[in-house]
Amino acid sequence: MLNKNVKTIIKATMKSIIVAFIYSFLFFGVLFICFNKSYKELKSTIDLISINNKEVSSKDVLIDEESHKLVVYPEYGTKYATLQIPSLNIDLPVFFGDSMSILKHGIGHSSSSYFPGEGGSILYMGHNNVGVLSKLKNIDINSEIIVQTSYGKFTYKVYDHQIINYKETDKVPTNKGEEILMLYTCFQTSTFGHTEKRFVVYAKLENSEYRGEE
């Protein structure tokens, strides 16, 4: 008798749980269909609101005009450039440093890499959410990536992209001698929580225009 009652309760409880989940998914499904675009715009706006546009004034980043070598670097954690990918309509602030707190505000620049114009590898990264790098996976070979700094404008052309594991740091090497811009974000943008995959774009320097040069 007791077993029969327990079975009845369990059955009723399971039925209630299933009904509750169905109602919840239907409810949010309708909301998503009706307000998807608005939600994306709202989420993107909310994501961007917190961006700290503390800019480093051009006098704070100094470059030797003859050697084009940086002699005064931006303060860690401050914005010193913007990253533009015209083909994807991406225009984002770039901050020196790659702490998780910095990545909340825009593109991070690994301090274990060089700066645009220094002739070495540059490593940038950003979150894969809407308003940052969610569209990066759609980038084409030969697309342009432009980095605008207070000391110059640097144009890179994409020659490769790969999906790598987060432990494969040898796939984003720091080298001197050739200026390669590497930009990565987490792969599988619909992932709930952490992911081990990274989508990396590789681009070679095509053109440099230093400020003050005609």
Added chain:
Amino acid sequence: MKKVMQGMLVMLATFTFVTSVSAKGNDTLLTYANQSHKIAGENVSLSNGDIAKIERFLNSNEVTDEQASDIIAKCDEIIAVLNREGVKDVTKLSKNVKNEIFGLAKEAANIVGVTLSYDKANKEIVAYKGDKKIDAISLNPYLKQTGTANVLAITMSVVAILGTGTLVLRKRFNA
């Protein structure tokens, strides 16, 4: 290999924050940074990323010969500690030894007017010159986590669970 050199990296990353008169100290430090050193029976050297940090600092600051010598002496002390422990992986060191190495690194940083501290939230060693943050060295050697949780999925799950609970409780009370 990179983990083993983290103690040195912290010190080496603070080399250039003092203005001085001689570029020779800079050359001395850069040469030292590019050398390999024997640690626990293996030749170990800094990564290209670590060298890039050091070059950046040396590009914008100069170090005296005396300061370079003192910093190199501290680096040698750190190497001696690692050899004493016979450990190549810094993460395998005891808390006391890690504190010992960090202490030596802070002494080296002080030579050039830099303070080091540990940022728990970001899990990195942070270098300051005065109130200006100069650099940070992550203790995570891998690529950053640049994914974001699906807020909608979390919200739906929470509501579903709350809704379920409410329905179940209501059934129980009405039964």
